[in-house]
Amino acid sequence: MDEEFERLFKRIREIERNLREYIEDEFRKAVRSFREDIMYIEGMLAPMWHYEGYLRPLYSIVDRGSYYEINIDLPKADEQSIDIRFSSNLMYVRARLKEDVGFSGLSGRGGEARFHEYREVVELPIRVDPQKVKVIAKRGFVKILIYK
Amino acid sequence: MEVYREEWMGDFLVLEYKPIELQKPSYAIISLPDTGLVGVISAWHITKALQLSEVGGLDSYTYLPPIVVVSNKFLRTPIRVFSGGNILIIYSEFIPVQQGLLQLSKILVNYMERKGVDYVLLPSGMPIQNRFEVENLKTYYIATTPKALELLKNMDIEPFENGFLAGPYALLLKEFTRARLNAILLLTESFLEFPDPEASAKNIDVISRIIGRHIDVKELLEQAELIRLRARDAMKNTLRGLAQMRKDVEYAVPLHT
Numbered sequence: 001m002d003e004e005f006e007r008l009f010k011r012i013r014e015i016e017r018n019l020r021e022y023i024e025d026e027f028r029k030a031v032r033s034f035r036e037d038i039m040y041i042e043g044m045l046a047p048m049w050h051y052e053g054y055l056r057p058l059y060s061i062v063d064r065g066s067y068y069e070i071n072i073d074l075p076k077a078d079e080q081s082i083d084i085r086f087s088s089n090l091m092y093v094r095a096r097l098k099e100d101v102g103f104s105g106l107s108g109r110g111g112e113a114r115f116h117e118y119r120e121v122v123e124l125p126i127r128v129d130p131q132k133v134k135v136i137a138k139r140g141f142v143k144i145l146i147y148k
Numbered sequence: 149m150e151v152y153r154e155e156w157m158g159d160f161l162v163l164e165y166k167p168i169e170l171q172k173p174s175y176a177i178i179s180l181p182d183t184g185l186v187g188v189i190s191a192w193h194i195t196k197a198l199q200l201s202e203v204g205g206l207d208s209y210t211y212l213p214p215i216v217v218v219s220n221k222f223l224r225t226p227i228r229v230f231s232g233g234n235i236l237i238i239y240s241e242f243i244p245v246q247q248g249l250l251q252l253s254k255i256l257v258n259y260m261e262r263k264g265v266d267y268v269l270l271p272s273g274m275p276i277q278n279r280f281e282v283e284n285l286k287t288y289y290i291a292t293t294p295k296a297l298e299l300l301k302n303m304d305i306e307p308f309e310n311g312f313l314a315g316p317y318a319l320l321l322k323e324f325t326r327a328r329l330n331a332i333l334l335l336t337e338s339f340l341e342f343p344d345p346e347a348s349a350k351n352i353d354v355i356s357r358i359i360g361r362h363i364d365v366k367e368l369l370e371q372a373e374l375i376r377l378r379a380r381d382a383m384k385n386t387l388r389g390l391a392q393m394r395k396d397v398e399y400a401v402p403l404h405t
Contacts, residue, residue, distance in 0.1 A: 048380045058380050060341045071280065073342040073380075075373035101377060107218075136280075140373050141342075143280055 054119045055101075057093065061125070068125065070144040074118055076101060079137045081117075084144060086128040091144075093120045157255045159211060159248065163225060164204040171234040173266040175359050178238045178256060180316040181386035183395070184344035185379055186273030186336060187317070189368075190351045191239045195230045197363045200237060204229035206255070211248020227252075235359065236265060241382045243389040249316055253323040260329060267296060268324060268331040269358065271351040272317045273338030274308075275398060285337040285350050290321060296330035299358050308335055310405040314397045315390055332358070340395070341387060343379035345372040 048056045059072040074082065074095050081096035095118045102114050124146070132147040153164040179191030194200075205225030217224040227240040244252050260268055274288060288308035291297040313321065317333055324331035334354055338347035349365040349372075356363040368375070 043384070048384065055377070055380075058342055058383055071342070073339075073376060075376035101374070103378065138280065140376070141280055 049103075049113065049115060050119075051113050053113060053115050054117050055097075055115050056120050057095075057118045059093075059120065059122060061122070063125070066148055068146040068148070070122070070124075070146065072120075072142040072144070073140070074137075074142055075140045077118060077140060079140075082135075082137055082142060084135055084142070086130050086133070089124045089127045091122040091124055091128070093118065093122065093142075157258065158251045160206050160208045160252060160255050161225075162204070162206055162255070162259065164229075166203055168203050168229075168231055168236065168263060170231065170236055170263060170265065174234045174236065174264060176236040176238065176260055176263070176265040176268045177355065178268060178270055178320060180238075180240050180320075181243045181382060182315050182317055182390065183273035183275050183340050184338035184342060184347055185383055185386060186338050186344055186347045186351060187271045188239070188241055188382065189343060189345050189348035189375060189379065190271040190355070191237050193348065193352060193365070193368045194235070194355065194363060195237055195239065198232055198235060198361070200230040200232040200235060202228060203231045206238075206252075208244065208248060208252075211244040211251065212242060215242060236263060241385075243316060243386060245389075246392055249319050249393075250323075253316075253319045256320065257323045257327045257329060261327065266330060267299065267358075268329055269355055270317050270320055270331060270333040271348070271355060272333065272335055273340075273344060273347050274335040275340035275395075276337045277399075279337065279339045279344070282337060285347055287334055287336045287350055287354055289335070289354075290333040292321065292325045292331040293328060296332050299332065303354065303357060305334075305354060308333075310402060312397045312400055312402060314395050315393050340390075341383070343376045343383050345369070345375045 046056075057072050057074050059070060062069045070091070072093060076097050076099070077095040078098045083094040085092040097116055097118070100114045100116050126146070126148065128146055134145040136143045150165070151163050152166050155162045177191055177194060179187035181188055202219070202224065206227035206229070207225040212226050215226050217226060217228070226242045227238065230237040230239060238256065243249075276282060287305040289300055289305050290308050291300065321331065321333050334351050336347040336350045338344040345368055349368050352363050352365050352368070
């Protein structure tokens with residue numbers, strides 16, 4: 001009799017574990033899907049250009065162990081005007097273009113706008129001590145090393 | 149432009165605006181969004197430099213987003229086909245969802261066979277971590293047949309011998325190998341996450357020597373910064389697709405070589 005109860009409880013625990021794993025898995029999928037939706041909506045509402053005349057640059061953040069490496073693509077930017085500032089875990093990027101740029105041939109939307117600078121606010125994985133930052137600009141790219 | 153011929157191949161609609169007849173030996177260049185948009189920028193420049201005309205397109209209501217391309221008042225498909233002389237170019241700035249990529253690869257194999265294409269060239273990029281510092285970019289190749297390999301004789305490019313490939317060109321390579329089609333994958337060192345016209349210029353130089361036609365890359369290099377600026381949206385969209393295709397695997401070191 002005891003053995004039968006033992007088997008029954010074991011089976012109940014197994015079902016309980018499977019159910020918990022199933023719920024956790026479904027929850028993770030739902031969260032991932034929700035985050036993707038939010039990302040697409042954010043992208044739709046905040047395109048890579050703004051009608052007031054600024055562009056948003058492409059950037060990447062890579063964890064290199066002892067430091068974070070942030071690469072920013074700033075084609076046609078005037079290197080002397082590149083302005084990088086930090087506040088808490090935010091990085092503010094601004095750079096003037098060497099000359100105004102337009103997307104000729106594009107109807108409406110960005111077609112009539114002229115762009116004169118880059119602007120972006122990047123959320124960083126850590127709070128930044130500006131003393132531990134190195135910025136290198138070359139050929140329209142900027143590499144920023146943030147030491148941990 | 150009126151449609152001369154249309155055909156459903158699986159879930160893809162194949163359109164032709166006029167008969168496509170290629171001179172011999174014929175070459176097809178397939179450009180899909182991948183590392184640094186190297187293939188897309190290469191194909192875009194070749195199309196312009198050789199003044200190829202748009203002769204067809206591919207679309208899918210299942211595997212591509214509901215997009216129509218408007219070009220000089222004409223409605224075009226997201227995957228466009230350009231041709232002229234002995235060159236055929238498949239050009240897309242949109243990457244089909246992963247499930248559709250396999251079907252597209254099989255359809256492209258079938259399409260190349262039907263058009264009697266002799267050689268297929270797949271220009272792409274190979275991400276390197278220190279691209280920021282590197283100015284002399286190396287190009288590697290993978291050829292699917294000995295006949296394709298013959299084309300690369302006396303060229304200063306290196307064989308890609310060991311490592312992983314991921315993404316649309318990995319699938320195309322597998323399908324072209326299975327079909328025993330003469331295909332060459334060109335991998336030039338490039339940025340992964342930023343458009344890389346310099347890497348494209350290096351690929352074009354190799355393609356130019358393969359097809360035996362001069363393609364000037366001076367304008368491409370002069371306009372490189374403007375192209376990077378214009379390609380930001382295409383690059384951003386591509387990165388989402390590449391992340392789903394486990395592009396990170398390319399940096400991994402295989403245990404068994």
